Amino acid sequence: MRAEQARRTKQTIVATAARLFVERGWGQATIDAVAEEAGVSRKTVFTSAGGKVDLLKLALDWSLVGDDEPVPLAERPEVATLMRQSDAHLFLAGWARILTDINERVAALHLVLISAAGVDPAARALLDDWESQRWSFVAGSVLPHLQRMGALRAGLSPDQAIDLIWLHGDPVVYARLVLERRWAPEQFEHWIQDALVRQLLAP
Structure with missing residues (x-):
């Protein structure tokens, strides 16, 4: 009971x-402001979640997978299902x-992280780690799956393919088109899918 209450807090x-x-x-967005809005003490914020960078990291991690369960993205059902897909076009549609x-x-939190990284060394380290993990997932999971299917177009090196997949998945791209330019998320999804198919796959 106490553990569940601590989790909810x-x-x-x-x-x-x-x-x-x-x-x-x-x-x-100070710790005091967070405490006041959450209805807890400043001490409770620190003991429960940590300082500002810790809060931002948790917010990003939970937003990435959609909840606070300690299950990494690669082990989530939707990703596991995608990695069993044997059709390259359907695979990229699912990835989009x-x-x-x-x-x-x-996306919105990622923009906050970029801003924080300009003034806080710990936030800078978090941004570097976030981008490294994103690149590693593309290099270690997405690209190898396309390679196993023999789907990459001729003349496209693995490094180029990784860079293209990594770039199109950048939350900043989503922020620019959806949050700033007011694209519908569905429009963004179709654009990503079309761009990756045209740039990665053999005709």
């Missing part, structure tokens, strides 16, 4: 921090759908 704190980071920006879903949750 942590969820509330992280959700509140995520909202304030997006609404007020990194500088104005997953990217869109992730970026709907992550």
